[in-house]
Amino acid sequence: MDLTAMEFRELITMRENIRHKVDLLEVCWSCQKVSECRQWLVNGSVPVWLCDECVEEVAYRMTDETGIPLSLTASGK
Numbered sequence: 001m002d003l004t005a006m007e008f009r010e011l012i013t014m015r016e017n018i019r020h021k022v023d024l025l026e027v028c029w030s031c032q033k034v035s036e037c038r039q040w041l042v043n044g045s046v047p048v049w050l051c052d053e054c055v056e057e058v059a060y061r062m063t064d065e066t067g068i069p070l071s072l073t074a075s076g077k
């Protein structure tokens with residue numbers, strides 16, 4: 001199979017995109033699904049992985065259960 005230079009570059013870009021997506025995949029600590037999670041810091045210290053859908057719910061639930069106001073901040077990663 002002969003690839004033109006452009007097709008070759010597209011393949012490389014595609015491969016990089018896939019690699020980037022795979023890097024983002026984590027098991028969400030709340031719903032246990034593998035999805036694009038972000039690392040959050042609970043009260044600035046404990047790192048947890050949560051998908052976008054769970055972030056608000058978890059913050060609310062943990063505050064409710066512990067009675068301690070809890071903050072989730074996006075980690076730098």
Ligand SMILES: [Zn+2]
Nearest residue numbers: 028031051054
């Ligand atoms: Zn989740």
